[in-house]
Amino acid sequence: MKADINSFGPSFEERFRKAQKVAIFVRGQEFQESAISDLDQLIKEIQGLKDSASNAQDEDNANGFLALELMATGLQKEILCYVKLKNDRPAEAWNALVDAESSIRDAIRAHRLVKDASGWLDRIEGLQRLLFPQQMFFSMGWRVRASVCSICEKPYEECEHILGRPYMAKICYQIVTDGDILEASLVERPADKRCRIESFSENGNKLDTFTLRDLLDLSNEATEKSDPR
């Protein structure tokens, strides 16, 4: 059977909306964990359909399924963020929220069916500002002499693929094959929000930027637990 985004659409929408109901911090953790599993199943189904469309060289449907996969992943990561926060794992919660944000952005690029996700992105950015302290990020500057295309693996300047565009359910990016680091700087708007300052020193203590817990104390406690002599 032909993998078609239009015929899969209603099922996707129903399951997506169901999971969306628990994408709010105060919802029961058991419902959120169940939604994460349901979305896992949905993502696997979409990946199967995406592969079928790719194998049939049906690029529009393949890119459409990629967009659905990224939407489902974005929602799953947002819910995972709430669960991680409830489990006192703020660093993992932050990474989940950043993953959600990049999945939504890629979904917009992947296919025209994702027309407007600006409200969702606003909410994700709002959560980053409200739930976490203001942060500074690292950004690396590279001098690039050569790179290859992730789609065809030819030198990027020689092929016809365009960075950021989807090709048969894969988004094109550059792989640097020859380059060196020019500088590292602190920026407010990095390409990767995982590259953040994780700790700082104060009065001889190494404090976690999120929890303000002393990481040296935590490390000593862990050593004592593993070696109780």
Next chain:
Amino acid sequence: MKYGMSVTVENYGKIADRASALGLLNPDGFVILPRNFDSATDISELFYEDSTVTLRKLFRAGGVAESPLEKAETIPRIQENASELILPTILVTASLISENSALVSIALNIISSYAVDFLKGFPKDRTVKLNIVVERDRDHESKKLQYEGPPEGIPTLGPAIRKMFDES
């Protein structure tokens, strides 16, 4: 200003002299300039914006012939992992404007479409920066136009470029 954009113009000197001092080919037509073309003291210091390679592909596909500055593509490019789009500096020499000004419009549309595409995932912050160096017809002195605004404003820069070319 339309679209909430800002356009400023400043002197940029004689392009041919600068290229010659750096051991580059004489720029003629539609050219992409390295970021530090105006400040580098040696050819080995030069680097292009990372977006240069992608725009070159799009120019080729759109029938915009770009004149190279170097004999072989040896100038590296800089990739800064910030979330903003940094467009390269474009040079439009006097000969191109007098012989084929339509090409400038096509190139502006290509740059604009690329930026719109690039910023699809960033619905809130859609500001781009683009520098266009224009050679004056009269004495081949050049000026740099600095554009800052949404990508949709780029195609409207045609008249400003023409005015810089015609300036007496």
